[in-house]
Amino acid sequence: MQRIFESGWVFLGLASQAPGPHDYFTTSIYRTPIIVMRGADGVLRAFVDACPHKGARLAQTRQGNARTLTCAYHNWSFDSSGRNRNVKWKQQGCYAAAFDADSHDLAPLPAFGDYRGFLFGSLTAGAPPLAEHLNGAAALLDLVADQSQDGVELIPGSVKFTFEGNWKLQLENCSDAYHFTSTHPSYIRLLEMRRERPDETTARSVWENSQAWSDAAQGVQGGSYSFDGGHVLNWGRIGVSDALPLYERAVELGERVGEAARDWMFNMRNLTIFPNLQIAENASSQLRIIRPLSASRTEMQTWCIAPKDEGAGARRQRIRSYEDFFNPSGLATPDDTVSYENCQAGFASRVQPWLQGYARGMTASRPGGNAIGDRIGLEPARNVLADSMLCDETLYHSYYREWARRMAGEGGA
């Protein structure tokens, strides 16, 4: 927790969660409460959400708007730029001169950065610049941010769930093409049943025109890219299909961002920005924040992320498909999280029967990029091109290289 979450860049939220002056949202980095506020000057800043007087958490809600934040305990107050406005009964307080020498402002995060509306912070100074941390994976955030001219938003209604397993199980599962057909056969079969007997009440599947998961598919159906810093993408070919909510803007996107980036937006893409951000664009589109609660317990905060100004029909389809696939109350995610818990149980073994899950793709992994990624200028550290059944596992190596580097005390702080 100290070396990976409490030092170095972690994802905090989207700039669109605090769109106007004095808007704020709250989150946490492992144990530390965080507030991200937009000042009267329109500038976003991130602070520890705790009063410098006694440490009481200031903001009591996940989001809000406040010119002044007043601590409910002893009424010290702060403006939306984090500056202290008032120390109650200061003149009468018989403070020593040293007190005046202290700043009474909210403690800003030692590092805070905004990449195209994706906000990151660090609890320690000395992290590399955000651009260096993201390196080539930034181009994959562009594929999300560029889906609308006005950017992306979180659809109202977030869902939180927990599982009794280590946070890295979630890290891996997002990138795990191998599990899909074996963990989710009931979901896949239900999609087939809906296709055989369609009606108005069920959500359309984005996979209905895709061969990406079919045993019969020939040739390159997807693969993986891994980047320095532990960021990883696995992807599958879908193509510009009217089964995707994005289809309504296919022409506009082709003109605005170019056909290469547009075609990539229509591919299935599961992106991890190490250590705690995942954006999964497959059945629908999900933004996840991974928060370890202990070595064997993890909290997931999840949202449906979508381009702004989406048509009503496309938005409805995106939401229905999201609920089906991504919710812990849906038809697929419970089979993942129960499997994480089964893994966590098996991890207790000291006989090490569980370390054979990192070997698929060993002879297919290549340094650098490939022609498919070159179309959008992707510059990964390594890549794998795969048919539908290769299901690369070497992309996890990127997670663990960064994990090992940070655990050795390098890079984060």
Next chain:
Amino acid sequence: MTRVLTRQEAEDLAYREALLLDRFDWPAWLELYLEDAVFWVPAWRDESTPTADPDRELSLIFYQGRRSLEDRVWRIQSRQSVASQPLPRTVHTVTNVLVEQAENDWGTVSAAFIVHRFDARRERDHAFFGRYEYRLQSRDGAWRIAMKKILLLNDIIPTVLDVYSV
């Protein structure tokens, strides 16, 4: 002949649904729902506001039509979902049943629920609680469910929430 919903009839239906879920009597449970029934578990916008528009906001579950409930039941029984076998043991406790509106052949009902769930696989238990809102319709001499809205108040989900958990 039209019917006017009484509290006893509303209680009978709510208690029967609870029992059918606890017994995993899926065919009889589905039979309580009309073909075009709405089954809705909203998510929460913030600390105090549940989502209200399923087409523009996220729900935990939103189904228009019994078919999607049939899909859930198929999945639960399919032996193709690791999360669904073995099923947890549950007891649905339904209280505070009130008929809020009673017109000819339809009525609305509110109730409170606690579902105790024991996950024998992991040897852990949990209680989901909240409120039910039913819209009931008289059809062929029996009250059936036209709409059930389940407002889950403790919405941090431990691993799984399924139709039998609320």
